[in-house]
Amino acid sequence: MALPSVYVDADACPVKDEVIKVAERHGLPVIFVANGGLRPSRDPMIRHVVVSKGADAADDWIVENAQANDIVITADIPLASRTVALGAHVLGPTGRPFTPESIGMAVAMRDLKQHLRETGESKGFNASFSREDRSRFLGALDQAVRRAVRAAST
Template sequence: MPSSSPKILVDADACPVKEEARRVAERVGLVIVFVSNGGIRPSRDPMVLVVIVPSGADAADDWIVEHAAPGDIVLTADIPLASRAIDKGCHVLGFTGRPFTPASIGMALAMRGLKQHLRETGAIAGHNPGFRPADRSAFLGALDTLARKAKSLAGK
């Protein structure tokens, strides 16, 4: 694999689409790195790496940001991590297939802050909508398109 090929970095602790991400990485020919506090089995596939970080707030996020390179793909539902990855020049995709971009991340951060404030004041309940089959399907399509695009851009 050329060193210029992007890799897929997965914020894996609460990721509901690990298997889908692995299949897309395999199909497109990209290395995928699952970063977690534990609970993920190692793989014998040299294109599938598992990194176990120490327990602690943001340990996986910090590892991902430290090891990400421009053009890599970061998969996460964590908006602050998405922002940090965008700042490094990464492509960022949420687990529902929603892309985080330089144009959209500011609003995503603002909405996160507003919802946190509303939860703290009791104005809204503290839960997110459940993950649906349609989210899985949207994620698969979006990651496949993004992975092919990132690989193509890296080859230029």
């Protein structure tokens, strides 16, 4: 039985500590992927991958390495779409799950918001990350890990 891995799109990810906490509790490896600025860990279950500065280099690395039933943490909708297509369990840092049923609407909303920003109709402000977001993420990640571990054992 191969346990799932947790892949984190680590550039500007506000829930790195929470990911480590949940993954440690379940004995899962964590792979942080970023363009730089990662603090190394001595924990053998935590791996840091620094990719080139290319626009989608971290996303591409995650898509090339993640497998079905792995867990992916990202706020990037196109990356979420690509990893949902792989069969991964995908969560945003606020605990929002991206599923085969919800990813189409998420992509459409992202494209609409981008269009509104480009035309000046929207300033593109994002709500600040709250304590409630962090709490919701912890619960959602724990549920996703339990689903992934259960699926790996069948």
